[in-house]
Amino acid sequence: MEKIDMSILNNLILDSITEGVIAISIDHRIISFNRAAENFTGLSRGDVLGRYCWEILQPSPNKCETDCPLKQTTETLNQVNNKVVVTTNAAGKKVHLSIYDVVLKDNYGQVIGIVKISRDLSLVEELRKELSGRYTFADIISKNHKMQQIFQILPDIAESESSVLIEGPTGSGKELLARAIHNLSQRRGHPLVTVNCAALPDSLLESELFGYEAGAFTDARKSKQGRFARANGGTILLDEIGDISPALQVKLLRVLQEKEYEPLGSTTTVKTDVRVLAATNKNVEQLIKQGLFRNDLYYRINVIKLTLPPLADRKEDIPLLINHFINRFNNLRERDVEGISEDALSILMRHNYPGNIRELENIIEHAFVLCKKGLIMTRHLPSHLQVEKEPGKSCNDACTLSEMEKRLIYQALVRNNGNKKAAAVELGIDKTTLWRKIKKLKKAGLLRDV
Ligand SMILES: Nc1ncnc2c1ncn2[C@@H]1O[C@H](COP(=O)(O)OP(=O)(O)OP(=O)(O)O)[C@@H](O)[C@H]1O
Numbered sequence: 001m002e003k004i005d006m007s008i009l010n011n012l013i014l015d016s017i018t019e020g021v022i023a024i025s026i027d028h029r030i031i032s033f034n035r036a037a038e039n040f041t042g043l044s045r046g047d048v049l050g051r052y053c054w055e056i057l058q059p060s061p062n063k064c065e066t067d068c069p070l071k072q073t074t075e076t077l078n079q080v081n082n083k084v085v086v087t088t089n090a091a092g093k094k095v096h097l098s099i100y101d102v103v104l105k106d107n108y109g110q111v112i113g114i115v116k117i118s119r120d121l122s123l124v125e126e127l128r129k130e131l132s133g134r135y136t137f138a139d140i141i142s143k144n145h146k147m148q149q150i151f152q153i154l155p156d157i158a159e160s161e162s163s164v165l166i167e168g169p170t171g172s173g174k175e176l177l178a179r180a181i182h183n184l185s186q187r188r189g190h191p192l193v194t195v196n197c198a199a200l201p202d203s204l205l206e207s208e209l210f211g212y213e214a215g216a217f218t219d220a221r222k223s224k225q226g227r228f229a230r231a232n233g234g235t236i237l238l239d240e241i242g243d244i245s246p247a248l249q250v251k252l253l254r255v256l257q258e259k260e261y262e263p264l265g266s267t268t269t270v271k272t273d274v275r276v277l278a279a280t281n282k283n284v285e286q287l288i289k290q291g292l293f294r295n296d297l298y299y300r301i302n303v304i305k306l307t308l309p310p311l312a313d314r315k316e317d318i319p320l321l322i323n324h325f326i327n328r329f330n331n332l333r334e335r336d337v338e339g340i341s342e343d344a345l346s347i348l349m350r351h352n353y354p355g356n357i358r359e360l361e362n363i364i365e366h367a368f369v370l371c372k373k374g375l376i377m378t379r380h381l382p383s384h385l386q387v388e389k390e391p392g393k394s395c396n397d398a399c400t401l402s403e404m405e406k407r408l409i410y411q412a413l414v415r416n417n418g419n420k421k422a423a424a425v426e427l428g429i430d431k432t433t434l435w436r437k438i439k440k441l442k443k444a445g446l447l448r449d450v
Pocket residue numbers: 139140141142168169170171172173174175176177239281321324357358361
């Protein structure tokens with residue numbers, strides 16, 4: 001075999017890998033720069049070899065003072081793992097790189113520099129954005145198929161002038177959805193005014209909605225504009241519409257039919273240009289049957305009905321929402337919480353959320369009080385959740401084989417959203433074997449539904 005020049009061979013090998021490799025000598029000069037590094041930086045090796053690293057890699061002298069990777073790595077002899085940086089290459093394109101530094105030693109163990117190894121994360125970043133984009137619509141996060149159907153029709157609904165009735169249990173995102181409809185509509189330049197119809201007694205609610213003239217009642221010294229007037233040109237959200245009295249229902253019906261009303265104590269009719277959205281966590285059809293809600297008003301507000309599923313029926317959204325709330329609280333509180341531990345996530349996946357997304361948001365807010373950085377652990381969750389122990393979780397060193405089996409089965413089911421086939425594949429056992437084991441555990445009262 002022909003004798004091969006080792007240095008040429010080394011360069012060929014370095015150029016054939018997809019990671020960028022930049023070697024820097026102890027006196028801060030660049031001594032090796034492979035092809036991938038050329039691609040990431042847009043610089044040619046002829047231009048950088050022999051130059052000082054700060055001239056090429058860290059143009060800011062301040063950063064060199066405080067954040068010199070050569071100094072850090074050679075002083076601590078530590079590999080700095082997976083620093084993610086966003087940098088602009090010479091072609092002006094933003095690239096996301098995952099970088100780690102390795103100490104370079106000679107044959108005698110003497111430190112002679114560092115090697116910076118970088119991997120292009122731009123593709124991963126694009127995929128992440130595409131995925132999170134697909135699951136986010138006008139600030140509403142969901143990958144649930146019913147929610148995705150709502151996302152699809154939302155722009156058309158927003159554009160129409162029709163009244164919309166939003167149904168859903170408490171905390172399921174009705175107000176958020178109403179806001180999205182308003183923000184996507186032609187009326188977005190005007191106000192969105194929300195009225196909680198359950199929060200005020202009837203007489204106050206009427207004056208709150210329609211306003212009043214001075215002298216309309218004992219305390220009315222000056223006239224006051226109502227919410228319909230404030231929302232003019234925009235949208236009004238009548239929250240908890242199921243709670244309004246029959247008398248007020250008649251007045252609302254007139255506004256919806258004739259687009260006019262009279263403020264309390266006034267004989268002047270006011271014309272209104274407001275789109276009406278209504279929300280409720282009650283079953284309005286049931287209220288109609290009970291004679292508590294007018295049929296004709298129902299048909300006026302129910303031109304389009306959107307129903308938000310409870311969080312317990314869209315558990316696939318829990319990890320996405322947790323991530324969203326962690327990001328939100330990190331920004332609000334200037335924190336650096338990185339995520340949630342597997343154990344804590346599994347508790348949150350099993351919880352049933354009577355308070356829906358608001359409850360999950362409160363749980364993460366609670367966790368932020370106790371968790372300053374790193375991962376949210378079980379101990380950071382509210383105590384009523386911590387007692388909902390995972391099966392087999394109580395076993396530690398003295399864990400029996402059956403305890404361990406129970407725990408592994410449980411965790412595989414949680415990870416796969418209760419899908420037994422996927423859990424069996426993950427556990428490396430046949431589906432029928434898994435099914436048999438689950439049946440046995442359930443019969444013994446050791447496993448609940450996931
Ligand atoms: N799909 C979602 N994505 C992100 N955040 C959400 C989502 N749904 C709800 N939220 C958040 O959860 C909280 C509760 O939502 P919202 O107030 O819209 O619920 P609601 O159904 O109107 O509640 P209520 O019945 O008590 O009036 C808000 O902070 C909202 O931003």
